[in-house]
Amino acid sequence: SSSVLCVLLLRLLWSLVVPCAYLSLLLTLVLLLLLLGLRVWLHGRRKARRARDGGPAVAFFHPYCNAGGGGERVLWCSLRFYLLAPDTPGDSFVVYTGDQGVTGEQILEGARQRFNITLPRPVTFIFLRHQVLVEAASYPHFTLLGQSAGSMFLGWEALTAFVPDLYVDSMGYAFTLPIFRYLGGCRVASYVHYPTVSTDMLSVVRERNPRFNNSDFISRNPVLSAMKVVYYCCFALLYGLAGSCSDVIMVNSTWTLGHILALWRSPGRTSVVYPPCDVRAFLDVPKCHSVVSVGQFRPEKDHQLQIRAFRKLLDRKGDGPGGRESLRLVLIGGCRNQEDEDRVLMLRGLCQELGVADRVDFKLNIPFEELKRELVDATIGLHTMWNEHFGIGVVECMAAGTIVLAHKSGGPKLDIVVPHEGRQTGFLADSEDSYAAAMESILALSPWARLEIRRSARDSVSRFSDQEFEACFLSATESLMSKLER
Secondary structure (H helix, E strand, O other): OHHHHHHHHHHHHHHHHHHHHHHHHHHHHHHHHHHHHHHHHHHHHHHHHHHHHOOOEEEEEOOOOOOOOHHHHHHHHHHHHHHHOOOOOOOEEEEEEOOOOOOHHHHHHHHHHHHOOOOOOOOEEEEOOOHHHHOHHHOOOOHHHHHHHHHHHHHHHHHHHOOOOEEEEOOOOHHHHHHHHHHOOOEEEEEEOOOOOOHHHHHHHHOOOOEOOEOHHHHOOHHHHHHHHHHHHHHHHHHHHHHOOOOEEEEOOHHHHHHHHHHHOOHHHEEEOOOOEOHHHHHOOOOOOOEEEEOOOOHHHOHHHHHHHHHHHHHHHOOOOOOHHHOOEEEEEOOOOHHHHHHHHHHHHHHHHHOOHHHEEEEEOOOHHHHHHHHHOOOEEEOOOOOOOOOHHHHHHHHHOOEEEEEOOHHHHHHHOOOEOOEOOOEEEOOHHHHHHHHHHHHHOOHHHHHHHHHHHHHHHHHHEHHHHHHHHHHHHHHHHHHOOO
């Protein structure tokens, strides 16, 4: 009887498996036909657009192109380079942006004021309506997964609005790459400022260290920490598959290169293209004397560490001559949204709490000329972000002649604050005490010793100039541009 029962169960299972298999095959076939139909439809739209415009189109995906950070400088310098290239007069250039409440002319004027960049001819802006899909605030939990899935929907909105020949993801939304490559039939390139997930993030969770992206309630719970490690590992696999779709991969630093090679596994298509810094604008100005920080008011920039370290410096200096009254901390940065503005209010409250509000100035969204003046007047350029992917603000400080004190990690440690021809170019630190001690040491240097460090730093930054960026960007993308039908 037991054998009969087993036979009946097997027949029942078989009767269920066969229809499920047929249904799966049918659904797969329907999905493939749907995807093929979408590709044919999009190809037809690109063909009609080319017939209308008379040439190929290059599109940059940059939902926050009006934000005013280092990533936006890469965008505008890339566009300026392409627009000035002798073999692209008939090409059209498009920027997909999610910025609302502004016009294309206002965005370009903002680029001129913030970065001293003027485009030689017009570009077209495609304004995307669903930027909220990539906002971190939209996903209080599983933020990376939510933003990545949201970027795919936003990428689909962009692709259906305009089908380019060459698609460039200049902001790091890797999950848009397969959509444009396989559905849109586009050639695709990517400029990676920092990996969405990294081995450093995994180590933070494994070691149960609380940080801005690892909440206390998770770091204190071994089960939740283990689950988050598994989540990160699965996400890293998907991220690597999406990123490997790129025909050309450019990364902004040695630190980013290491992570992208480990995740995307495409060494033959990957190269380092240092982001452009307008070093000439700072090299041509005279030098005076304070402590200045340049960076957007985002949590990872760790402005709290700057304020706390500055408080310790003031305590060390005391109230005598050359003490507290002779020192100021100037925090310069961009606010992208209400969340950033709330963060500035919190930082002002911290200054009040620590008793340094009278010695700390906040300067938000200032124009480029004012940024130059602030850097020229500073003695120390302060940077505190752990594992900063590159650090354009660090390079600007060095070019302006401030003595840089940067975090001992990431791009500043590996690419920027490194000896130049055997000479020191700046200082590195990684804690409140080490920052305070380093600032005290810098202020105690003789004018001659400070001048030597400034000279070495200024000599070293030419490798990060706009001209170097354009040459490396051309080298990386030349193969794609030459294949565009004209």
